[in-house]
Amino acid sequence: MEYIGIIIVAIFVNNVVLAQFLGICPFLGVSKKVDTAIGMSAAVTFVLTIATIVTFLLQKGLLEPFGLQYLQTITFILVIASLVQMVEIVIKKVSPPLYQALGVFLPLITTNCVILGVAILVIQKDFTLLSSVVYAVATAAGYALALIIFSTIREQLALTKVPKAMQGVPIALITAGILAMAFMGFSGIEQVF
Amino acid sequence: MLLSLLFICLLAAGLLAKVNDMTEKPISDAKALKLEEAIKNVVPPFDNNPVNESYKVATEKGDSLIVYPAKKGDDVVGFAVNSYSDDGFAGNIQVMVGFDTQDNVVNYAVLAHAETPGLGSQMVDWFKPQVQELSLIEKIFGFEIKKTETKSSIIGKSPGTTNFSVSKDGGDIDAISASTITSRAFLEAVNKAYAAYTQSENYTSTGATIVPEEDATEIKE
Amino acid sequence: MTKNIRILINGVVKDNPVFVLLLGMCPTLATTSSAINGMSMGLATMFVLVCSNLVIASLKNFIPDLVRIPAFIVIIATFVTIVEMVMNAYLPALADSLGIFIPLIVVNCIVLGRAEAFAAKNTVLSSLFDGVGIGLGFTLALTLLGVVREFMGSGRMFSVSFFPEDFGVTLFILAPGAFIALGYLVAIFNKLQRK
Numbered sequence: 001m002e003y004i005g006i007i008i009v010a011i012f013v014n015n016v017v018l019a020q021f022l023g024i025c026p027f028l029g030v031s032k033k034v035d036t037a038i039g040m041s042a043a044v045t046f047v048l049t050i051a052t053i054v055t056f057l058l059q060k061g062l063l064e065p066f067g068l069q070y071l072q073t074i075t076f077i078l079v080i081a082s083l084v085q086m087v088e089i090v091i092k093k094v095s096p097p098l099y100q101a102l103g104v105f106l107p108l109i110t111t112n113c114v115i116l117g118v119a120i121l122v123i124q125k126d127f128t129l130l131s132s133v134v135y136a137v138a139t140a141a142g143y144a145l146a147l148i149i150f151s152t153i154r155e156q157l158a159l160t161k162v163p164k165a166m167q168g169v170p171i172a173l174i175t176a177g178i179l180a181m182a183f184m185g186f187s188g189i190e191q192v193f
Numbered sequence: 194m195l196l197s198l199l200f201i202c203l204l205a206a207g208l209l210a211k212v213n214d215m216t217e218k219p220i221s222d223a224k225a226l227k228l229e230e231a232i233k234n235v236v237p238p239f240d241n242n243p244v245n246e247s248y249k250v251a252t253e254k255g256d257s258l259i260v261y262p263a264k265k266g267d268d269v270v271g272f273a274v275n276s277y278s279d280d281g282f283a284g285n286i287q288v289m290v291g292f293d294t295q296d297n298v299v300n301y302a303v304l305a306h307a308e309t310p311g312l313g314s315q316m317v318d319w320f321k322p323q324v325q326e327l328s329l330i331e332k333i334f335g336f337e338i339k340k341t342e343t344k345s346s347i348i349g350k351s352p353g354t355t356n357f358s359v360s361k362d363g364g365d366i367d368a369i370s371a372s373t374i375t376s377r378a379f380l381e382a383v384n385k386a387y388a389a390y391t392q393s394e395n396y397t398s399t400g401a402t403i404v405p406e407e408d409a410t411e412i413k414e
Numbered sequence: 415m416t417k418n419i420r421i422l423i424n425g426v427v428k429d430n431p432v433f434v435l436l437l438g439m440c441p442t443l444a445t446t447s448s449a450i451n452g453m454s455m456g457l458a459t460m461f462v463l464v465c466s467n468l469v470i471a472s473l474k475n476f477i478p479d480l481v482r483i484p485a486f487i488v489i490i491a492t493f494v495t496i497v498e499m500v501m502n503a504y505l506p507a508l509a510d511s512l513g514i515f516i517p518l519i520v521v522n523c524i525v526l527g528r529a530e531a532f533a534a535k536n537t538v539l540s541s542l543f544d545g546v547g548i549g550l551g552f553t554l555a556l557t558l559l560g561v562v563r564e565f566m567g568s569g570r571m572f573s574v575s576f577f578p579e580d581f582g583v584t585l586f587i588l589a590p591g592a593f594i595a596l597g598y599l600v601a602i603f604n605k606l607q608r609k
Contacts, residue, residue, distance in 0.1 A: 014283070019589050021444035025523055028439065070213040070499065073517045074205060074491035081487060113440050113521045120517055125284070163601075165608070169436055170601035177593030184590065187282070188374055194478040201477070201485050205492040212496050219503035227506060305510070310447040311567055311587030328575035338578045371584070 003134050005190050010138035012186035016114055017146040018179060023114035027147060028172055030105070032158070037151035041144030043105040045137070047087060048115055051080050052136035055119040056129055076119050081110045114143060150179060228289075231302040232261050235291025236271035239263035243273060250274075250389045258389045263291075271299055276386035278378040283307035286316075286378050290386040296351040301383065313375035320366070320379065322346045343367040347380075352387040418543040425547020431524045432555035432596075433603040438524040441515045442556055443592040449572050452560025453553060454508050455515060458497050460549025462519050463528060464542065465493045470533040471541035486529045487520070494519045524552060555599075562595050563587060 016022045023044070030040045055076050063069055088106045091099045109115060118139050122132040153175055162171050225244075232243050243261035251257045261273040271293045278286045287304040301320065308314045323340065331337055345367040347357065357380045358364030359373060368376035431437050441459065446452035469489050470477075477485045498516045501509040509516065519525065528548055533541040564570050567587035569577040585591045 021440050021589070021592070022518075024439035024443060025437065028436065070209055070495060071206065073495050073498070073520055074209070074488060077487055077491050077520050078484065081484060111521045111523050111526060113518045116521050117514060117518055120514055124514070165601045165605040166597075170597045170604065173593045173597030173600065177590040177597065180590040180593055181585075184588070191374065194481055197476060197478055198481040198485055198488075201473075201488050205488050208492060209495055212499055216499040216503040220499070220506075223503060223506045307513075309588065311584050326575060328569060328577050330577050338580070340578065340580060 003131065006131060006135050007138040007141075009190050010135055011142040011145060012183065013188075013190055015142045015146055015180075015183050016117075016139050017143060018176070018183045020117075022117040023112050023143060026108060026112055027150065027176070028169060030108075031147060031151040031154050031172070034148065034151045034155060036105075037147045038144075039101055040105045040108075041140070041147050043102045043109060044112065044114060044143055045140035046102070047080075047084060047106070047109050048118060048136050048140045048143075049133065050087065051083055051115050052119055052122060052132055053129070054083060055079055056122060056132050059123050072120070072123070076116055080115050080119070084110050114139065146179070146183075150176060153179070227304070231289040231304060232263070232273045232291070234302050235289050235300040236261075236263040236273050237265075237293055237299060239265050239270055241265075250392070252385060252389050258386060260390050269294060272390050274386035274390050275304070276382040276389070278382040278385070280374070280381060281306060281308055281378040282313050282372065282374045283309070286375075286382060288379065288382045288386070290383050292351075292387070292390065296353050296387070296391070297349050298347050298351070298383070300348060303379075308372070308375050313369065313372045315369050315372065316375055316379045319345055319369050319376075320347045322348055345369075347383065352384055353391075357384050357387075418540055421540055421543045422547035422550070425544060425549075426551040426554065429548065430551040430555060430603070431548055432552060432559075433600055434607070435524075435527075436600075437527060438522045438552060439596075440518065441522065442559065443589075443596060445512055445515050446556055446560040446563055446592065447567075447587050448564045448570075449557055449560035451508075451511055452556035452558075454505075455512055456549070456553025456556040458501070458512070458516060459519055459522060459525070460546070460553055461497055462490065462493045463525050463549045463552075464545035466490045466525060466529055467533040467541040467545035468538060470529045471536060471538045474534050482534065483526075483530070486526060486534075490525050490529065491520050524548060559592075559596055559599060562599065563591055566595070567591065 010016075014020055017024065017027050026040055026044075030036045058075060058079060059072065063072060063075065084106055088099075091102065091106075118136055122135055125135075127135060154172060157171060157175065166174075228244065236243075241262075241264040243263050246264075247259050247261045249257040250260050258277075259275045261275070262269055263271045263273065271291055273289055273291045275287070275289055277288070284307060286306045286308070289302045289304055291299040291301065293299050303317045306314065306316070308316065323343070323346070325340070327337070344365070347355075347366060350357075355366075356364040357366060359366055359368035359376050359380065361368060361373060362377070364380070366376075366380060425431075429435060432439075432442050438459070441455050445455040466486070466489050470486060473485075473489075494517060497519070498509070501512075501516060528544060532544045536544070561571055563586045564572075565576065566583050567585070568579050568582040569575055570579075583591070586595060
């Protein structure tokens, strides 16, 4: 039951993009087409899950026993950066079709704050390893949901007449605002579970 | 090539270790000060050190809350209880609730929360008596806009005699508008604090010695 | 000198990180529920930006090209951690309200972007001016957004009450208001720039 709560909250109530403001840059950058949005979501899900597990183990196994918590930010970002590189190399070797699909998004992920944000948040929230993984996957699902909905809206938006100053990012931001408003409707839904 | 990267890493780690050493004490001091300030704000004036005399009280749920007794001379003047709720809109809420010896809430302080800014975060002041703060346009044009009256204050009331739950649930306290979940969680934390300290053994012993006779009967009711 | 001044002004106006380059959107949206929070976040980022620009510009000849990016990240992360520790020690209330967005300065594209695009190619002095300029542009943008959201949402500006809170539109303090307010500000900036 606890896990269902975590999942519902992470996807709908506290959506990473629309309520917690993490990963906005790729949210605005790669949402012009549905295809790229799906690719980015898949890459984020993949890296986020692995990165959360690795950083969690690193925190509990290395930083905390030696009292090195102050190196958290620096270690986490280095681990994430090298992890992204490694994932890229492995995918390239193992599954070229997958690399074709995700390849271009992987380098962008290092500076996606969702990854580092979730890695730090699960430590702050004092989650266990299992709830951390559940939280990471649910957060990624929330990210995918927001990104894909948003990209479908933007595809439609590209066909409409928008005042000149509003074209591009401004109208996208306002659309995101309205989407965020819609997601606020989920507030309190977790109390049901 | 790798050597230079290693060198930069070592330099960075060394620098951080140094800064960590330098800021460790100020950080713990700041935390201790925050706790002391919170206690000072929620109980009547005292002259002992409540942090040193604090003790734990078990709750019904099986965990425990920390109670800080405030004394003036040898008399107990109040208790500050560090209570919490996990049912806030964004999870955990930590509050410090102060009671006087008649069980009334003297004041409270929110120690930590992650509630929505502008909505749930209003709990920091919401449950205190409303202050009529004049805004700039009211000052300039010299009129006053009447604010909506709420019966939201818990100050000076006792959870024993007043129903500390939101009016929507049949209680006597008005919830923060659009933040019922936060309000419920906050009041839960206050009730928990009250239950914990009234049920502690320490309460009956100290309570009996300092509460005047006529008040003692009132509390029993 | 005039060149450096131009770099500084470019950072604030022509290359404004928020309104023109559209970088660093996460802290821009997340920490601007009040003017003071937005300004503090901007200043913290500015500090990291100036320091990392300075260090990277002075070390650029010692850092091999291949390990450039990891080296930059280490340098940036070091300054971010310093900011985090100092804030926790001396401004605990502010550290609480900015929360996770302080460590996340590390992944703010502006900082790494300026390191890569400017500091790695220019002199220490120009890099300093670039850091101050971009940092100032970021701080001004965040403060402006914070002022707009706080004013619309609660009738206050830097905690000074302008009209009673009851008339505020709470939406502007909440998440959707952040997107909408920034959207309009970017549109206005676009319009003004085009003239």
